[in-house]
Amino acid sequence: MDFVQNEEPNVKKPIIIAAMQDMGNVGSIVVNFINDSLRTKTFRIAKTPYPTYVVDNGGYIDLPDESWEYKYTDDLIVFGGGKGQPQSNSELNALCQDVIDIAKKYSAKFIYTLGGFHTNKPLDNVPKTYITTTAIELTKQMEKLKVSTTPQKSIITGFNGLILGFAKKNQIHGIGMYGEINEPEIPQYRAAISIIKTIEKLTYRKLGDTSQLETMAQEIERKFKN
16 A cells, blocks of 8 residues: 655644445545535545556456545544545555554544444434444443444444554544445435434534435435336
């Protein structure tokens, strides 16, 4: 994994929101929304040195753009979004460690990650967001804010779970937020909206108008019904 630093962000003890594409594209939808809404600025880029696949366009191939950006604004650092995740454990570990190194460099207070929570129960267009944290004491604090914790023991794979392990190992507070989804193969905009509202509740910070995400959710639902 290669890292390119373009500038030094002017941030003081920021929170970090870090998530990558996952089930229902939830991680990417939320990160891309925050970046667009808050007009964040890129300061660092992570790139895979070699392609892990190629795209066949029907007779000719293209190389994928396997890179992910660190962006910042007003004591907030946002990492990830875009498409895909590293395909090898070594690259995934290197990426998680780099997020931790950035957190330490700028004295980040928290790392938030997020993604989809697959469930078979009917959601009726009102998915819940479940949280899990890096310490039981922190979970107890979150429960006082009337947020729901993950309902059972499970394994969280990929960047959106592993980054919490790296945070815990490095004594950094971490919170994972996972929105309920029924269909992992379809972009889940309502789960993203639920997570955005949960982030706002936990950080006391407005992230923007989610009405466009609601419209996109309705369009997806119409296509799915047809």
